[in-house]
Amino acid sequence: KPDEMAADVHNKGVTWDTMNGSLAPVDRLRSDRSDSPTPGLVEGTEPGAGQEHAQHMFVHAQSFEDLTADSESNPDSELTGSSNSALVDSEEGETKEEEQRGGADNEEEQKEPEEEKQEVQSGVRLKEEDVTSEAWRRHRKHVFVLSEAGKPIYTRYGTEEALSTTMGVMMALVSFVEAGKNIIRSIHADGCRVVFLHKSPLVLVGVSRSSQSDRELSRELQYVYYQIVSLLTLTQLNHVFQHKQNYDLRRLLAGSEHLTDSLLRLLDRDPGLLLNAVMSLPLASSARDVVSASLQAAKAKSLVFSILLAGNRLVTLVRKKDQYLHHMDLHLLFNLVGSSSSFREGEGWTPICLPKFNTAGFFHAHISYLEPKSDLCLILVSTDREDFFNLSDCKRRFLERLRKRSAYQALQEALRTPTYPVSQVGIPELWHFVYKSKSSGLYTSPELPVPYQREEEHERLIGLYRYLHSCLHHPTRPLRSVYRCGDTENLFAWATSGFELYLCFSPLGTKALAMSAVTKLLKWIRKEEDRLFILNPLTY
Amino acid sequence: MTAMRVDAKVVMLGKESVGKTSLVERYVHHRFLVGPYQNTIGAAFVAKPINVGDKVITLGIWDTAGSERYEAMSRIYYRGARAAIVCYDLTDSSSFSRARFWVKELQTFEEHCKIYLCGTKNDLIEADRSARQVDYHDVQDFADEIGAQHFETSSKTGNNVDELFMKIAEDFSNSAFELMQDEKGVDLGQKKDSYLYTCCHH
Numbered sequence: 258k259p260d261e262m263a264a265d266v267h268n269k270g271v272t273w274d275t276m277n278g279s280l281a282p283v284d285r286l287r288s289d290r291s292d293s294p295t296p297g298l299v300e301g302t303e304p305g306a307g308q309e310h311a312q313h314m315f316v317h318a319q320s321f322e323d324l325t326a327d328s329e330s331n332p333d334s335e336l337t338g339s340s341n342s343a344l345v346d347s348e349e350g351e352t353k354e355e356e357q358r359g360g361a362d363n364e365e366e367q368k369e370p371e372e373e374k375q376e377v378q379s380g381v382r383l384k385e386e387d388v389t390s391e392a393w394r395r396h397r398k399h400v401f402v403l404s405e406a407g408k409p410i411y412t413r414y415g416t417e418e419a420l421s422t423t424m425g426v427m428m429a430l431v432s433f434v435e436a437g438k439n440i441i442r443s444i445h446a447d448g449c450r451v452v453f454l455h456k457s458p459l460v461l462v463g464v465s466r467s468s469q470s471d472r473e474l475s476r477e478l479q480y481v482y483y484q485i486v487s488l489l490t491l492t493q494l495n496h497v498f499q500h501k502q503n504y505d506l507r508r509l510l511a512g513s514e515h516l517t518d519s520l521l522r523l524l525d526r527d528p529g530l531l532l533n534a535v536m537s538l539p540l541a542s543s544a545r546d547v548v549s550a551s552l553q554a555a556k557a558k559s560l561v562f563s564i565l566l567a568g569n570r571l572v573t574l575v576r577k578k579d580q581y582l583h584h585m586d587l588h589l590l591f592n593l594v595g596s597s598s599s600f601r602e603g604e605g606w607t608p609i610c611l612p613k614f615n616t617a618g619f620f621h622a623h624i625s626y627l628e629p630k631s632d633l634c635l636i637l638v639s640t641d642r643e644d645f646f647n648l649s650d651c652k653r654r655f656l657e658r659l660r661k662r663s664a665y666q667a668l669q670e671a672l673r674t675p676t677y678p679v680s681q682v683g684i685p686e687l688w689h690f691v692y693k694s695k696s697s698g699l700y701t702s703p704e705l706p707v708p709y710q711r712e713e714e715h716e717r718l719i720g721l722y723r724y725l726h727s728c729l730h731h732p733t734r735p736l737r738s739v740y741r742c743g744d745t746e747n748l749f750a751w752a753t754s755g756f757e758l759y760l761c762f763s764p765l766g767t768k769a770l771a772m773s774a775v776t777k778l779l780k781w782i783r784k785e786e787d788r789l790f791i792l793n794p795l796t797y
Numbered sequence: 798m799t800a801m802r803v804d805a806k807v808v809m810l811g812k813e814s815v816g817k818t819s820l821v822e823r824y825v826h827h828r829f830l831v832g833p834y835q836n837t838i839g840a841a842f843v844a845k846p847i848n849v850g851d852k853v854i855t856l857g858i859w860d861t862a863g864s865e866r867y868e869a870m871s872r873i874y875y876r877g878a879r880a881a882i883v884c885y886d887l888t889d890s891s892s893f894s895r896a897r898f899w900v901k902e903l904q905t906f907e908e909h910c911k912i913y914l915c916g917t918k919n920d921l922i923e924a925d926r927s928a929r930q931v932d933y934h935d936v937q938d939f940a941d942e943i944g945a946q947h948f949e950t951s952s953k954t955g956n957n958v959d960e961l962f963m964k965i966a967e968d969f970s971n972s973a974f975e976l977m978q979d980e981k982g983v984d985l986g987q988k989k990d991s992y993l994y995t996c997c998h999h
Binding site for chain 2: 488489508509510512515593598600602604605606607608609622624642645649
């Protein structure tokens with residue numbers, strides 16, 4: 258029964274679904290798709306799972322941990338101590354996680370006099386914040402990127418120039434601890450967490466006043482790292498610093514600061530980046546199938562991925578056989594398109610590295626809106642930098658086919674209702690939810706209800722989901738489900754091998770009500786899955 | 798719809814934020830967007846037909862990003878270009894040294910590409926003469942030296958923008974005509990050679 262599983266703790270590796278005696282293992286065949294989903298739905302049969310198991314759109318993994326795993330440094334496993342050695346030069350023996358508690362007072366003392374000196378320095382751009390001000394210090398989350406020589410590369414707030422000594426101190430801390438064959442992970446002090454991520458040749462530092470865990474912050478720093486790699490490739494990054502250790506990377510990144518700014522905003526607001534999942538545009542499956550087929554037909558030899566976006570929602574994705582896109586790479590593409598007006602006019606043609614695919618080289622992306630004022634943006638990812646006109650022709654053929662089969666009209670209609678109110682589900686106490694189908698890598702979520710539409714409340718709700726998410730994905734003691742009562746809302750989260758579900762209820766609701774709501778919601782999602790998910794992804 | 802036909806490839810080059818995109822925007826869409834500066838990512842392509850006499854010539858305009866990050870990539874954008882609009886900001890002398898860099902680059906790799914030096918943001922100079930950092934005559938001398946055309950434009954007011962692109966289209970039209978004449982025309986030296994060749998052959 259659902260109430261029994263609340264707050265149950267299970268060890269990693271135990272298959273939760275089979276522990277529930279009432280649930281028979283479910284086969285992965287289409288014919289076994291259940292009409293009324295039961296908690297036993299395994300991956301591949303949950304609402305939203307693709308029709309044919311062989312045709313996922315995304316890099317596939319069994320768990321969130323697999324998806325976020327990184328060959329060089331895996332923050333997800335750091336707490337278990339099992340892969341710590343991967344973080345230092347391989348020959349080095351034992352490594353220890355270093356947390357400097359109490360030592361942070363010293364750091365504060367070091368920082369202050371240096372920041373005062375900054376006032377003498379000129380070069381603070383107009384409209385930029387004064388980094389010595391209290392307002393600057395009070396920002397909820399700071400992110401800094403520096404080179405191993407301690408040179409500033411990026412700061413979320415203020416100017417890099419004004420922070421060069423502060424970043425010098427950060428590098429000194431990293432080097433000092435590494436000299437002792439240790440790794441500095443974080444400093445907790447004064448309601449702040451300072452999290453370090455050293456991914457040579459870059460050092461990333463996050464300073465947060467929120468309740469986010471070190472792990473979460475470290476994952477966000479990884480995102481920033483990949484954002485930079487996507488602009489330059491790791492090969493070029495390494496090359497530049499091998500050539501000149503104190504190179505000022507801002508020269509190469511000039512004009513890209515707003516991409517990192519906007520990525521950090523997405524990380525605060527978009528549950529997709531938290532869940533490693535993408536939201537699709539609600540669209541009748543018949544129309545979506547026509548769109549997919551039209552993209553499939555408009556192929557070119559060099560084409561690897563064809564992606565159609567509606568704002569920050571995926572309409573469809575067609576890919577080369579055996580080539581999978583990673584969510585992180587898709588989110589980086591979303592971010593690139595969403596934060597640049599430059600693709601509005603004409604057709605964009607830009608080199609882009611998809612770091613989760615390959616950090617060494619550039620793809621070339623043809624990016625254009627279907628119409629100047631439309632939200633529909635087509636991204637054609639090619640391996641050939643000379644292939645612009647070929648891809649431009651693919652777009653033309655795609656549009657032609659779309660119009661001929663009158664799917665364009667349906668698409669325009671769907672754009673008018675890119676979201677749905679939670680009231681459609683018919684559970685009065687349910688305020689909001691996020692449902693992720695693990696096998697398709699897609700999630701669905703209704704529009705934010707009024708109380709959460711203000712920016713701070715929106716970020717607070719995402720913060721609550723983030724907390725629930727961290728409980729479900731705790732590296733050593735993952736919870737299968739969590740129920741939490743609060744003053745302003747009640748929360749429930751549940752993970753099975755097939756899906757993850759996060760719900761936000763009125764604080765007047767009861768736990769029993771929440772449990773019955775889950776069953777009702779899953780039924781509703783199953784009923785609507787044709788529209789809410791992409792069930793028939795195609796390959797060329 | 799038919800496949801795109803482009804007669805002449807035109808490439809915009811120059812330091813970032815000199816106003817390459819604004820220039821294209823003014824010429825193609827007849828507007829000037831006010832708002833925060835947004836840098837171009839990679840490059841943007843737009844095709845624009847233009848009437849020259851009784852002919853229609855389609856310019857394929859490549860608006861490239863000024864950021865150094867794309868410098869290594871720039872060859873793919875200017876390769877085969879018939880015209881290059883090398884932009885500099887009249888109020889920023891450093892942007893003119895960058896323009897010189899692009900001129901050198903073009904002279905080395907694209908000798909058949911005509912160069913149009915374009916000083917942008919002329920409206921700022923009109924408003925305040927002291928804002929000028931790049932001397933008109935210096936640029937004119939440089940243009941004469943390299944055989945380039947020289948324009949000063951304002952995308953905000955539209956001043957000289959149409960003239961610039963019209964000149965490019967006309968020059969292209971004339972050179973295409975010359976090229977045609979070359980092929981069909983009588984070349985005495987050539988004739989001699991071929992005559993000689995026929996002789997030897999006999």
